[in-house]
Amino acid sequence: MSPIPTYLTEKVAPEHQAQLTELYHLIQALLPTATERLGYGMPAFYVNGKPVIYFAAAKHHLGLYPTASPIAHFADELAAYHTSKGAIQLPYDQPLPTDLITEIVNFRVHEITD
Secondary structure, three states: OOOOHHHHHHOOHHHHHHHHHHHHHHHHHHHHEEEEEOOOOOOEEEEEEEEEEEEOOOOOEEEEEEOOOHHHHHHOOOOOEOOOOOOOOOOOOOOOHHHHHHHHHHHHHHHHHO
């Protein structure tokens, strides 16, 4: 069984659980054969033994960690968000950018599998 549902209920503040659960189900749908586990204390999805994406609850935002290359590749689309080399901060008071997350996950899977 995946440890991610336990993380969502035990480690995420109740007011943020719905948004992180939505993200979890989105990534799960995009990566139905991925391995789900905790990495660095965060939910993570792995394909071919390599991490595709991590995510975590922070106090003021949802942290999305797809590694550095997708952040550089999608820099224009991510201009509205605070980013660093390997992280994207998604404010809790905004809807999840599901189309952009989908593109990032697909980009990362392409990197890993090609």
